[in-house]
Structures are given as structure tokens and as C-alpha cells.
Amino acid sequence: MTRFTLPLIAAAGLALSACASLAPYGMQSSPGGQGYSEQRIESNRFRVAYNGVGAPGPVADYALLRAAELTTAQGHDWFEVTQRWTDGRPDSAGGMQPNVGVGFGSSSYGGRYGDYSASGVGVGIGLNFSGPSATSTTLEVVMGSGPKPDQSNVYDAREVQNALRR
Numbered sequence: 001m002t003r004f005t006l007p008l009i010a011a012a013g014l015a016l017s018a019c020a021s022l023a024p025y026g027m028q029s030s031p032g033g034q035g036y037s038e039q040r041i042e043s044n045r046f047r048v049a050y051n052g053v054g055a056p057g058p059v060a061d062y063a064l065l066r067a068a069e070l071t072t073a074q075g076h077d078w079f080e081v082t083q084r085w086t087d088g089r090p091d092s093a094g095g096m097q098p099n100v101g102v103g104f105g106s107s108s109y110g111g112r113y114g115d116y117s118a119s120g121v122g123v124g125i126g127l128n129f130s131g132p133s134a135t136s137t138t139l140e141v142v143m144g145s146g147p148k149p150d151q152s153n154v155y156d157a158r159e160v161q162n163a164l165r166r
Contacts, residue, residue: 021132022052025062036066044143045082046070054132056088061164063137068160076143080154088135 028035050063071079
């Protein structure tokens with residue numbers, strides 16, 4: 001291997017991982033595309049989904065942000081997440097993920113021409129060049145007005161917007 005091979009492999013991996021990344025926050029413009037969508041279920045109950053690429057955390061944040069925006073747009077103060085679905089792998093950020101494996105083996109053989117033994121050690125370096133994979137979060141929310149109930153799954157819509165707007 002020449003001294004340029006490893007840097008070229010690393011550069012190719014970074015280029016591949018940069019091909020697909022989480023798009024800026026916004027409405028979903030096409031089926032299967034990135035962005036938010038919502039569906040009214042009842043007058044104060046909505047299903048909010050955010051489809052993205054990469055790590056599940058930022059996608060979940062965008063779903064909460066959309067639920068908060070929708071809550072204030074409907075004239076409410078807070079929302080309760082009654083159901084939550086996340087689709088995607090925990091390691092869905094992808095990219096170049098190196099791993100190292102080490103192995104050892106030995107063998108002995110006694111035969112017609114004498115005893116023979118051998119041993120060996122192997123080291124392998126693997127690189128995962130897969131890009132980020134699709135991730136989505138869907139929330140079913142119920143909106144309310146007035147004082148926010150003191151429950152862990154209830155969010156103040158304005159506070160969520162202030163915390164998550166980028």
C-alpha cells in the first residue's frame with residue numbers, strides 16, 4: 001500500500017457520508033422526502049411526523065418543534081405527547097466508522113516427518129462507508145390551553161420553540 005492509499009480511502013469515506021445529511025427544517029415537499037407533515041385527528045389532536053436522515057435525536061427534536069409550532073398556531077399553550085414512534089437505527093448517522101479486529105491462532109501437528117507447530121496473529125481494519133440512513137419520528141399530540149399540567153410528557157409550546165429553533 002502506498003502512503004497515499006489510506007488518505008484517499010478516508011477522503012472517499014467522508015465524501016460518501018456527506019452525500020446524505022439532515023436537510024434544513026421545513027415541510028416535506030415530496031412523498032418519502034425529508035421534512036414535517038401533520039394530520040388532524042380531532043379538533044385538538046394531531047399526528048405530527050418528521051422524516052429525516054441521520055441520527056434520530058435531531059429528527060425527534062424537529063418533530064417536537066413542529067408540534068410546538070402547530071400548537072401555538074391553533075391558539076393553544078401546551079401539548080401532550082400521547083404516543084411516539086421512532087423509525088431508524090441508533091447508529092443511523094452513518095459515515096466512516098473504523099473498526100479493528102485482532103485474531104490469534106495456533107496449531108500443532110505430529111506426523112511422519114516430525115512435530116510441527118505454527119502460530120499467527122492477524123490484524124484487520126475495516127471501514128464502513130455507508131452513508132446516513134433514513135430516520136423518522138411520529139408524535140400523536142393533544143393540545144391544551146391554560147396552565148401546563150405537571151407531567152413529563154407535556155410540553156410548553158413556546159418554551160420548546162425557543163429551545164429548539166436553530
